[in-house]
Amino acid sequence: MxxxxxxxxxxxxxxxxxxxxxxxxATVHADAIASLMGPVHGCAYLFVIIAAFRLPxxxxxxxLSSLVPxxxxxxxxxxxxxxxxxxxx
Numbered sequence: 001m002x003x004x005x006x007x008x009x010x011x012x013x014x015x016x017x018x019x020x021x022x023x024x025x026a027t028v029h030a031d032a033i034a035s036l037m038g039p040v041h042g043c044a045y046l047f048v049i050i051a052a053f054r055l056p057x058x059x060x061x062x063x064l065s066s067l068v069p070x071x072x073x074x075x076x077x078x079x080x081x082x083x084x085x086x087x088x089x
Contacts, residue, residue: 004082007051010044011073017041018070041070048073055080 017040024033052058052066052073058080065075 003051003055004080007048007055007073008077008082010047010051011077014041014044014048014073015071017044045069045072048076052076 017037020037021034021041024030024037049066049072052063055062055076058076062076062079065079066072068075
């Protein structure tokens with residue numbers, strides 16, 4: 001797998017886990033969901049940061065955008081110009 005594919009996967013997990021955490025907070029506030037999704041979100045967030053700093057040719061702004069919690073991975077993909085239809089090679 002290339003760094004871009006791994007970044008896409010981590011960005012999706014990061015955004016989805018944040019959505020689950022916020023939905024849980026707004027509705028039932030189940031401790032089990034928070035206990036499971038919290039570490040998943042944290043690991044995805046760290047993975048996005050590491051992948052962004054390893055992505056060749058990414059600008060400084062792109063790398064710094066990876067530090068935005070929750071949507072950093074999606075921002076990196078947008079800033080880097082990698083869309084879903086583009087083949088990273």
